[in-house]
Amino acid sequence: SALDQLHAEEDGSLHKRRLSHRSRSNGEKHQEAFKISQTIMKSTIFIDYSTLNTLIKLAADPSAINDARDNLGSSSRNLLDVKTNSPAYQAVLLALNAAVGWQVTSYAFTACGPGSNESANGGIKTFNKAQEKND
Incomplete structure (x- = not known):
């Protein structure tokens, strides 16, 4: 029984050493991961x-500012x-083509405009002050 107790103690210390080694190994892995994360x-x-730093330098550079202004001006001119x-x-x-297109179309179809008689069907409406033209 003293021998059994001795074996048990040896097994226990061996188990503790294994755990300690694993713990150190895991700690080293975590430490390495932490170093990589920090990097x-x-x-x-x-x-x-x-x-x-680059943006600050550009903001202080007159030619970069003028280039930006020119680009903005060019864009607004293009609009x-x-x-x-x-x-x-x-x-x-x-919009103008659509409106004029309808005006021209109304002359082409007698049902939509006066046809050959300019005073028929309410006369001709023009875009110039939208006055009726009755002859």
């Missing part, structure tokens, strides 16, 4: 700092001045 975080912070590319111009042109 990634420092790298991200450096990239963010670098980007911010209004350049007829072929201007969305505002194209929208107005489309």
Whole structure:
């Protein structure tokens, strides 16, 4: 029984040593993962700092500011001045073409307009002050 007790103590100490070794091994793994995480975080912070620093330099650079102003000015001019590319111009042109198109169409069909007799069916309505034309 003293021998059994000795074996039990040896088994216990062996078990403790195994646990201790596993614990150290896991700790080293966690420590390595923590180091990698820290490296990634420092790298991200450096990239963010670098980007911010570049933007600050650009904000203080007169030529970069003038380039940005020119780009904005060019964009606004394209909206209004350049007829072929201007969305505002194209929208107005489309509306006018649609309105004029209906006016022209009304002359083509006698049911919609006066036909050959300009005073029939309420006469001709023009876009110029929308007056009736009765001859």
